[in-house]
Amino acid sequence: MLQPVIPMVTAALLFGIGVFGVLRRRNAVLVLLCVELMLNAVNLILVTSDVVRAQITGQVFVLFVIVIAAAEVGVGLALVLRLFRLRANINVDDVELG
């Protein structure tokens, strides 16, 4: 027997830490890193709900989320590198909009 409450609470805390990091960090690479934390928290919730419902669908969705995260981080880092080449600075506060 296991208690699904433990991984659920862990995932909730990881998600909160990810939100905190996205808002707190100024460096664009660190912001991407914290987004990965949030995506991982969601993966943990999906796997845990699989355990609760005795199904496999959640794990399929975890694989989909991992693929999307890989695509996101690839394009995101290309954008960050382009920004660095244009401005020599990747502080998200200093990006001029418009």
Added chain:
Amino acid sequence: MTAIDVMLSAVGLVAVGSALAVVSTQHLVRAGLWLVVTLGAVAVEFLLLRAEFVAWVQVLIYVGAVVVLLLFAVMLTRAPIGRSTDLDRPIGPALLIGAGSGLGLAGLFAWVFRDMRVNPPPTGSAQRVGEAIFGDWVLPFEVLSVLLLAALVGAIVLSKKDT
């Protein structure tokens, strides 16, 4: 609490602690290395929850590829080795929203799942996951491959010298 609960709690503590280090360290490279610890701990949680295939994919893709990519980006943007001084914004709003959402969700889950006990499920082996993907979820799988191709082309176009 059974043995598996104790292990889940211990690994969860490692994950949360290293995640806190990711968002609080002043060394850019160390943030990436702490993220490896967090992702590894989450992979161990997957193993404890019998999601075997997903755990190994997590180790391969996240720890193997994504973190290496992030560390490459850290080096390519000429991050200083050692302490940086301008990594953080003021802590107030971030702490409010982050702690609010994290602790709020944690409280909600703790209340909803407080008395639930489940038997460990059958192992999520590659065979079971593969049967589910290629049985019920074949169309999203194919769409996802197109998305990956688009992301690949997009990343190449973005990082070309002059476009």
